[in-house]
Amino acid sequence: MWIADLPPFIPFYIAALLALFVSGKARYLLLLAPIWGGLNLFFTHSYDSIVTVPLVIFDLQLMQVDKLSLMFGYLFHIAGLLALIYSVHVDDKLQQSTGLLYAGSALGAVFAGDWVTVFIFWEMLALTSVFLIWARRTQTARLAGLRYLVIQVLSGVLLLIGALMLYQQTGSLDVGYIGLDSAASWLVFIALGIKCAFPFMHTWLTDAYPMATPTGTVFLSAFTTKVAVYALARTFAGEELLVYIGAAMTCFPIFYAVIENDLRKVLAYSLINQLGFMVCGIGIGTALALNGAVAHAFNDVIFKGLLFMTMGAVLHRVGHVNGSDLGGLYKSMPKTTVFCIVGAASISAFPLFSGFVSKSMVMAAMIEAGHEYLWLMLLFASAGVFHHAGIKIPYFAFFHHDSGLRVKEAPTNMLIAMGIASVLCIAIGSYPQLMYQLLPWENSYVPYDVTHTLTQLQLLFFSALAFVWLNKQGLYPPELRSVNLDMEWFYRRLFPITGAWVSYRLATLRDWSKSQIDAAVHRLPSYNEHDGTTAAELTRRMAILLVVMVFIALLAQIF
Amino acid sequence: MSEQKQEADFFDKPNNVNWILRVFYAICVILVVLDFVVHRHIYVSFEEIPAFYALYGFVACVVLVVIAKEMRKVLMRKEDYYEPLEQELLDTRKNDTPHGEEKH
Numbered sequence: 195m196w197i198a199d200l201p202p203f204i205p206f207y208i209a210a211l212l213a214l215f216v217s218g219k220a221r222y223l224l225l226l227a228p229i230w231g232g233l234n235l236f237f238t239h240s241y242d243s244i245v246t247v248p249l250v251i252f253d254l255q256l257m258q259v260d261k262l263s264l265m266f267g268y269l270f271h272i273a274g275l276l277a278l279i280y281s282v283h284v285d286d287k288l289q290q291s292t293g294l295l296y297a298g299s300a301l302g303a304v305f306a307g308d309w310v311t312v313f314i315f316w317e318m319l320a321l322t323s324v325f326l327i328w329a330r331r332t333q334t335a336r337l338a339g340l341r342y343l344v345i346q347v348l349s350g351v352l353l354l355i356g357a358l359m360l361y362q363q364t365g366s367l368d369v370g371y372i373g374l375d376s377a378a379s380w381l382v383f384i385a386l387g388i389k390c391a392f393p394f395m396h397t398w399l400t401d402a403y404p405m406a407t408p409t410g411t412v413f414l415s416a417f418t419t420k421v422a423v424y425a426l427a428r429t430f431a432g433e434e435l436l437v438y439i440g441a442a443m444t445c446f447p448i449f450y451a452v453i454e455n456d457l458r459k460v461l462a463y464s465l466i467n468q469l470g471f472m473v474c475g476i477g478i479g480t481a482l483a484l485n486g487a488v489a490h491a492f493n494d495v496i497f498k499g500l501l502f503m504t505m506g507a508v509l510h511r512v513g514h515v516n517g518s519d520l521g522g523l524y525k526s527m528p529k530t531t532v533f534c535i536v537g538a539a540s541i542s543a544f545p546l547f548s549g550f551v552s553k554s555m556v557m558a559a560m561i562e563a564g565h566e567y568l569w570l571m572l573l574f575a576s577a578g579v580f581h582h583a584g585i586k587i588p589y590f591a592f593f594h595h596d597s598g599l600r601v602k603e604a605p606t607n608m609l610i611a612m613g614i615a616s617v618l619c620i621a622i623g624s625y626p627q628l629m630y631q632l633l634p635w636e637n638s639y640v641p642y643d644v645t646h647t648l649t650q651l652q653l654l655f656f657s658a659l660a661f662v663w664l665n666k667q668g669l670y671p672p673e674l675r676s677v678n679l680d681m682e683w684f685y686r687r688l689f690p691i692t693g694a695w696v697s698y699r700l701a702t703l704r705d706w707s708k709s710q711i712d713a714a715v716h717r718l719p720s721y722n723e724h725d726g727t728t729a730a731e732l733t734r735r736m737a738i739l740l741v742v743m744v745f746i747a748l749l750a751q752i753f
Numbered sequence: 754m755s756e757q758k759q760e761a762d763f764f765d766k767p768n769n770v771n772w773i774l775r776v777f778y779a780i781c782v783i784l785v786v787l788d789f790v791v792h793r794h795i796y797v798s799f800e801e802i803p804a805f806y807a808l809y810g811f812v813a814c815v816v817l818v819v820i821a822k823e824m825r826k827v828l829m830r831k832e833d834y835y836e837p838l839e840q841e842l843l844d845t846r847k848n849d850t851p852h853g854e855e856k857h
Contacts (some may be wrong), residue, residue: 220840222769333840334836334839336837441812449817449820449821449824450821450824452817452818452821453821453822453824453825453828453829539854549800561796561797565796566797566799569797570799573809573813574809574813574817577809577810577812577813577814577817578814581814581817581818593764596765605843618855643794644791644793645791645793645794646788647794648784648791649793649800649805649806650790650806651784652784652785652788652804652806652807652810653806653807653809653810654810655777655780655781655784655807655810655822656781656784656807656809656811656814657805657810657811657814658777659777659778659781659810659811660810660812660813660814660815660818661812661814662774662777663815664814664815664818669818669819669822670818671818671821671822671825674829675773675828675832676825676830676831676832677829677831677832677834677835678824678828678829678830679826679828679829679830680825680828686835686838686839690838691838748810
C-alpha cells in the first residue's frame with residue numbers, strides 16, 4: 195500500500211505518462227497521483243532517510259526531508275489535487291500531462307538535497323509549465339510563452355553557474371544557508387529572485403500567467419513562485435536586503451492592479467504583492483517571521499488558486515476576463531460568485547479567513563524587528579490588497595452594472611475544486627492550528643485577540659468605505675480596454691525597436707561601404723591584357739612597392 | 754420563472770443596495786466607537802492616534818487610487834500596443850521559413 199522513501203515527484207511523473215494514454219472518465223484516475231502520493235508522504239516520511247541516485251561522478255540527492263520541505267510537500271500535493279480536479283474536464287492530453295509533470299517537478303525541487311538536483315527540477319519547472327501557456331494555442335500566447343521560457347531558463351542557468359562556483363569555494367553542493375557574501379551567492383540570489391518575481395524581474399509573471407489556459411493558470415500560480423520562496427527561506431533567511439525587496443514587492447504591484455483591466459492580470463499583480471509579504475518574512479529571519487512567510491505561502495497557494503479558479507471559470511464560460519466588459523455575472527454564476535468572495539475575503543485577511551492568521555505573523559515580526567516605516571508600507575499594501583483583489587475582482591466580474599452576459603454556471607468539477615479550496619480557506623482561518631502544527635519553527639503566535647481583530651476590521655472596512663466613496667464621487671478609475679507599460683516594455687518594445695534600428699543602420703553602412711569599395715576598385719587602373727602592360731610599367735610599380743616596404747621597415751625599427 | 758428572475762435581480766434594486774450600504778456605514782461607525790471603548794495594545798507609536806487603522810485604511814486607498822489614476826496618464830496605451838511590432842516579427846519569421854526550406 196505505502197512505499198517508504200519514495201521521492202514524491204515519482205507518482206506525478208508516472209501519472210503524467212499515464213495522462214498521455216487516458217481519455218474520458220479514465221482521467222479521474224490521474225487524481226490518484228496527488229491523493230496517494232500525499233498520503234504516502236504523510237505515513238512514511240522520516241527525517242533521517244536520504245534517497246540518492248548514484249551518477250558517474252557524484253550522487254543526486256533526490257529526497258531529503260525536514261519540516262520545511264515537508265510543509266511545502268504537503269502544500270504542493272493539495273495544490274496539485276485542486277488543480278487536477280479543476281482541470282479534469284479538459285480534453286487535452288498535452289495540458290494534463292505537462293500539468294502533472296510541472297507539479298511533480300515542484301515537489302522534486304523542494305525535496306532535492308543538492309544543487310544539481312535542484313537545477314534539474316528548476317529547469318523542468320520551466321520546460322513543463324510553458325506548455326500550459328502554449329496550450330492556449332493563440333499567437334499572443336505563443337509569444338508570451340517564448341518570453342516566459344527564455345527568462346525561466348536564464349534563471350536556471352544562473353542558478354547552475356552560481357551553485358558550481360559555490361562548489362568550487364566550499365566543496366559542497368548541499369542545499370543550505372548561503373548568505374550574500376560572494377559573487378556566487380549573488381548569482382544564486384538573482385536566480386531565485388527571477389523566479390520569485392523581484393521588482394524589475396517580475397514581468398514574466400504578469401506577462402505570461404494571464405495568457406495561459408483557464409486551468410493552466412491555476413497550476414502556474416501554485417508552484418514556480420512558491421518553490422522560489424522555499425529556496426529563499428532555505429538559503430537566504432535573515433538577509434536584510436530581502437526585507438526592503440519584499441516591502442517594495444508588496445507596494446508597487448497594487449498600483450498596477452488598480453488600473454489593470456484583465457482580471458487575471460490583476461490577480462497576477464496581486465500574486466507579486468503576496469510574495470512580498472513572504473519575502474519580507476524571510477528577510478527578517480526570526481522564527482516568527484519565517485513561520486509567517488511559510489504559513490502565508492501555504493495559504494496563498496490555496497486562496498490565490500481559488501481566485502484564479504473563479505476567474506478561470508469566467509474565462510471558460512464568457513471567453514474573456516476584461517473588467518470593462520463583465521458585470522452582473524452573479525445572476526448566472528451564483529456559486530462561482532460565492533467562492534470568489536471567499537477567496538477575496540481570504541486574501542484580504544478578513545478574520546475567520548486564512549489570510550488573517552498568516553499575514554499578521556509577518557506584520558508582527560516586522561514590528562518586533564523594529565522596521566516601523568516598512569511596517570507602514572505593509573499596512574498600506576494590506577489595505578491595497580483588499581481594495582484591488584478583495585473588492586475589485588468580485589465587484590467588476592460579478593456585480594457592477596449588468597453587462598447582459600447570460601452564461602451557464604461553471605462545470606461541476608470546477609465547482610468542486612473551488613468548493614474544496616473555499617472550505618480550506620475558512621477552515622484554516624477559523625482553526626489556525628490545522629496549519630500551524632505543520633510550521634517548521636517553534637510557534638507560539640496567537641492570531642485572534644481583541645486588538646488584532648478590531649484593528650484589522652477597521653482597516654478593511656474603511657478601505658471599503660474609500661471604495662464606496664470614490665465610486666459615489668465618480669473618482670474611481672473606470673475599467674478601460676488598455677495595456678499598462680511595465681518593465682516588459684524594455685524587451686517587448688525598446689529592445690526590438692533599437693535592434694531593428696541598429697540593424698537598419700548597419701545595413702545602410704554596409705551598402706554604403708560596399709558602394710565605396712566598388713567605386714574605389716573601379717578607380718584603380720585595370721590590368722586587363724588589352725592594357726598592354728609593359729615590362730617598364732611593371733618594374734616601376736615594383737620599385738614603388740619596394741620603397742614603401744623599406745619605409746615601413748624603417749618605421750618598425752624606430753618604434 | 755418570473756419569481757426566480759425577481760430574486761436573481763436583487764442587486765438591481767436601488768432599495769436593496771441602499772440598505773446594504775446603510776448597514777455597512779453603521780458597522781464603520783461602530784468600529785470607530787469601539788476603538789475608544791476597547792483598550793488596544795500599542796506596539797508602534799503611530800498606533801496611539803485614535804482610530805489609526807480606520808484613518809490609515811481610508812487614506813491609503815484614496816492615495817492608492819489617486820496615484821494609480823495619475824499613472825494611467827503616463828503608462829496607459831492602446832490594448833494592441835505591442836501587437837503591430839510582434840505581428841511584424843511573426844510575419845518576417847513566416848517569410849523566412851519557406852526560404853530556409855528552399856535552400857535545403
